[in-house]
Amino acid sequence: MKKTTLEGIIAYPITPFDDNEKVDIKLFNILVERLVVNGANAIAPLGSTGVLPYLSDEEKELITQNTITQVNGRIPVMVGVSNLTTERTLHHAKFAEKAGADAVMIIPMSYWKLTDDEIFIHFNTVAKQIDIPIMAYNNPATSGVDMSPALLKRLLEIPNVTMIKESSGDVQRMQYLRKELGEDVAFYNGSNPLALAAFAAGAKGWCTAAPNLIPELNNNLYKAIINNNLNEAQSFFYRQFKLLKFIVDTGLPRSIKAGLNVLGQDGGNLRSPLRPLNEKEFNTLRTLIDECNDVVLTDT
C-alpha cells in the first residue's frame, strides 16, 4: 500500500457555484490554489465544507480531477468519497485513486442507523478494492451515526484504514483512542473550537476550513504545538477561537463563502436550499476576521 502520513493543517475548500447553481470549477481551482500557497499541509476536497452530498456524481469527479491537477503534487490530496450506498462509495474511491489522490476520507452516512457490522463491512468492502489509505471519519451530527471507540478500533484493523478523524466534539474520545490504540495511532481533529484541546491530546492534524480565511493563525497554532510551546499555542488559539466558533455555528459553506467576500475574494454562490449569511451575521463575521488580523499585525 502506498503510505501517506497526513500531518498538520488539512485544509478544506468550499465548492463554489455560479449564478445558475452549477459548480464554478474555475473559481474552485483558484480557491484551491489559495490554500496551497497559504501553507496548508494537505488539501481535502469534497468534505462537508465542500457540500459533497449536494453534488452529482459527475460534479464530484470533476472536482476530484481538478484538485489533483491544481495541487500538482505540492502537498497530499485526500478526497471525500462518502456515499449512502456501498456501491457508490466504492465507485468514487476507485475514481479518486485512479485520478491520483493520496488518500480518501469516508464518513458512514446513514439514513437508517447502521449497525456496527454494517459499517465495518461498508469500510472493508471499499478498503479491499483500493490501495491508498482511508481516513475513517466520525461525525454523528452530520452522518447520523456515532461510531464508538470500539468500532473505530475495529476499523483500524483493516490494513489501509490508517487514520481516524473525530468530530464528535468530545475530547475524551480522542484521549481514549490515543490511550487504547497507542501513541502511534493517527487521529485527527475535525472540531474547530477544539483545535487546541485536540493538539494537546496528541492529534496529528487538524481538518479545517479555517485556512480559507485565517491561514497564518492556523499555521502558527500548529507550529507552536510542534515546538512544544503551550503558552504560545494557547495565545494563537485564543486569537482565533471566536471566529472558529462562529464559522461552525453558522455552517462552514455559508460562513467560508461570506468570509472570502470579507477578504475581497469571490466565493461564488451557494446551492439551494443553502442561503447566504444575513446582514447581521455577515457584519459579525467581518468584525471577527478583522480582530484576527489586527492581532496578527500587532504581533509583528
Added chain:
Amino acid sequence: MKKTTLEGIIAYPITPFDDNEKVDIKLFNILVERLVVNGANAIAPLGSTGVLPYLSDEEKELITQNTITQVNGRIPVMVGVSNLTTERTLHHAKFAEKAGADAVMIIPMSYWKLTDDEIFIHFNTVAKQIDIPIMAYNNPATSGVDMSPALLKRLLEIPNVTMIKESSGDVQRMQYLRKELGEDVAFYNGSNPLALAAFAAGAKGWCTAAPNLIPELNNNLYKAIINNNLNEAQSFFYRQFKLLKFIVDTGLPRSIKAGLNVLGQDGGNLRSPLRPLNEKEFNTLRTLIDECNDVVLTDT
C-alpha cells in the same frame, strides 16, 4: 388546488432489490398490491421505509410510476420527493404530480443544519410550482433538523402545505400543533410506538410500514378510535406494541423485509450497506408476529 384529505392508515411499502441490488420492480408491485387489498387507506412510496435516499433519480421515477399504475385510483397515493437540494426536490415533485400522485411528502433533509428561512424557502419554492397537497414531515433523527412547532405553523401558511407528519417521538408536539392550529389541522403520526397516544391526541392518520405485516391489527386500532372506543383501541394497541417497537428499533427496511419472509412472502434483498437481520433478531421477530396473530385468532 386539488383537495385530497388523507385519513387513517397510510401504508409505506419497502423497496425490494434483486440479487444484484437493483430495484425489483415486479416484486415492488406485488408488495403494493398486498397493502391495497389488506385495507390501507392510502399508500406512500419512497419514504424512509422505501429507502428513498439510497435510490437514483431513475429508480425513484420508476417506483413513482409503478405505484400509481398499480394502485389505479383505488386509494390515494402520496409520493416521497425529498432531496438535499431544492432543485432535485422540485424535479421529483413535478414528476410525481405529472404521474398522477395525489400528494407529495417532503422532509427537509440536511447535511448542514438548515435555518428556518432556508427550510421555508425550500418548501415554498416547490409548493408554488405544483398543484397537489404537500405533507411536511418532521423527523429530526433522520433529517438532521428539528422543525419547531413555530416553523411548522409558518409552513402551513403556504396554501398547498396542508398536512404535518410528526415523527419526533414527542406527543406534546402533536398536542401543541392541535392546540395552536385548531381542531382542523391535519397532523399525522409517524412514530409507530406512539400510535395510540397520537390518535388520542387527535391525529388524522398513522404513517406506518406495519401494514406490510399486521394490517388487520393496524386497521382495528384505527376503527376503534373512529368508534370513540378507547378501551378497544387500547386493547388493539397493546397487542401490536412490542412488534411496533421492534420494527422501529431494528430499522424499518430491514425488519419489514424479514417480517415478509416470516409470513412466507418474498421481500427481496436490501441495498448495501443495509444488511438482513441476524438470526437472533429474525427469531424474535417471528415470535412477535406469531403473538400478534395468535391473539387475533383467539379473539374471533
Added chain:
Amino acid sequence: MKKTTLEGIIAYPITPFDDNEKVDIKLFNILVERLVVNGANAIAPLGSTGVLPYLSDEEKELITQNTITQVNGRIPVMVGVSNLTTERTLHHAKFAEKAGADAVMIIPMSYWKLTDDEIFIHFNTVAKQIDIPIMAYNNPATSGVDMSPALLKRLLEIPNVTMIKESSGDVQRMQYLRKELGEDVAFYNGSNPLALAAFAAGAKGWCTAAPNLIPELNNNLYKAIINNNLNEAQSFFYRQFKLLKFIVDTGLPRSIKAGLNVLGQDGGNLRSPLRPLNEKEFNTLRTLIDECNDVVLTDT
C-alpha cells in the same frame, strides 16, 4: 399489608411559607381542605410541589400530621418521604405510617448516580420495615437518576412496592410497564402535559398539582376516561393543556402559588432561593386560568 388502591386524581398541595419563610401550617391546612372538597381522589403532601427537599425534618413531620388530621379519612393520604440517605428515608416512612398515612411515595434522590443495586437495597430496606404500600417514583429531571423499566420491574417484586409513578415524560415507558407487567400493574402519570396520553395508555391515576387551580377540568378528564369516552376526554384535555404546560415550565411551587393568587386565594410565600413569578409570567397565568374557566362556563 394494608391494601390501598389509589385511583384517579391524586392532588399535590404546595407548602406555603409566612413572611419569615417559616411553614405556614394554618394556610397549609386550608389549601389541603380546598383539594378535598374540590373532589380529589387522594392527596399527596411533601412531593416536589410541596418542596420536600427544602424542608427540615420537623417541618416534614408537622405537615404529615396536619394533612392526615385535616383529611380525616375522607380520601387516602400518600406522604412523600424521599431523602438522600436511607436512614432518613426510613425515619420519615415510619413516621408517616405511625401518623396514619395510607401510603408513602419514594423517589431515589441522588447526588451521586446510584447503581441499580443501591436503589433496590434502598427501597427494600425501607419496605421491610413498614406495612403500608410504597409508590416508587421515577423522575430523572429532579432525582438525577433514571430508573429503567427493568429496575422498576425488580422493585415491584418487593411486596409493598405496589405502585409506579412515571414522570420521565416518555409515554413509551408507561406502555412498556403496562405491556411487561400486565394489565394489573398500577402505574401513575406524573407528567401533566401527558395526562391524556397516559390515561389512554392505561394509567390508574394522575399525580398532579393542577387541582389547586382547575379541579373541575381535571376531574372531568378522568371521568371521561372512566366512561370510555375518548372524544370527551380529548376535549377536556385540550381545554387545560396550555395551563398544564405553563405550570410545569415555570415550576409547580411558583406557578401554583401564583395561580392561587389569581383565584383570590392566599398562597403564602416561597422559600428562597425560589422566587415569585415575574409580572409577565403572572399575567400569562391569569389569562390561561381565565381561558380554562371561560370554557367551562360556556359548557354549562
Added chain:
Amino acid sequence: MKKTTLEGIIAYPITPFDDNEKVDIKLFNILVERLVVNGANAIAPLGSTGVLPYLSDEEKELITQNTITQVNGRIPVMVGVSNLTTERTLHHAKFAEKAGADAVMIIPMSYWKLTDDEIFIHFNTVAKQIDIPIMAYNNPATSGVDMSPALLKRLLEIPNVTMIKESSGDVQRMQYLRKELGEDVAFYNGSNPLALAAFAAGAKGWCTAAPNLIPELNNNLYKAIINNNLNEAQSFFYRQFKLLKFIVDTGLPRSIKAGLNVLGQDGGNLRSPLRPLNEKEFNTLRTLIDECNDVVLTDT
C-alpha cells in the same frame, strides 16, 4: 475582602463513616493530613466527593472545624457550603468564615430548576454577608441546573465571587469564559478526564479527588504545565487518564474509598444508599492504580 488565590491541585477529601454510618472524624483528619503532606496546593472539604448533601448540619460543622485545625494554615482551605435553601447556605458560609476558611465553594443545588435571577440573588445574598472569596461551581449533572457562561459572567460581577469551577465536561465552556472574561479570570476544572485539556485552555487549577490515590502524578502534570512543557504534561496525563475516568464513572466517594483500601489505607465506610465497589470493580481499580505506580517507578 481577604484575597486568596487558589492555584494548582485543589484536593478533595472523602468523608469516612464508621460501622454505624456516623462520621469518623479521626479518620477524616488522617485523610486530610495525607493530602497536605502529599503536596496538594489547597484542600476542599464538603464537596461532592465529601458527600456534602448526605450530612447533617452538625456533621458539616464538625468537618469544617477539623479540616481547618488539621491543615493549620499550611495551605488554603476552601469549604463547600452549598444547600438547597439560601438560608442554610448563608448559615454554613458564615460558619466557615468564622472557623477560618480561606474561601467557600457554592453550587446552586436545585430540585426545581432555578431561574438566572434566583441563582444570582442566591449568590448575592450570601456574598454580601461574608468577607471571603466564593468559588461558583457549575455542575449540571449533580446540581440539576446548568449555569450559562452569561450567568457566570454576571456572578463574577459580585465582588467576592472571584472563581469559577466548571464541571460541565465541555472544554468550550472554559474557553469561552477565558475569552470573554479575559486572561485574568480564575477558572478551575472539576472534570478529571479533562485535566489536560483544561490546563491547556488556561485553567488556574484542578479540583480533584485523585490526590487521595495518585498525588505524585497529579502534581507532575501541573508542574509540566507550569513549565510550559506540553509533551511532558501529555505524558503525565495519559499515565493517569484511565484511572481518572474510572473514579468518575464509578462515583468518587465509592472509588476513592476503595482506592485507599488498595493502597493499604483505611477509608472507612460509606453512608447508605451508597455501597462499596463490587469485586470486579475493585480489581479493575487495583490494576489501574498499579499501572499508575509502575510507570512512575519506571520513570525514576
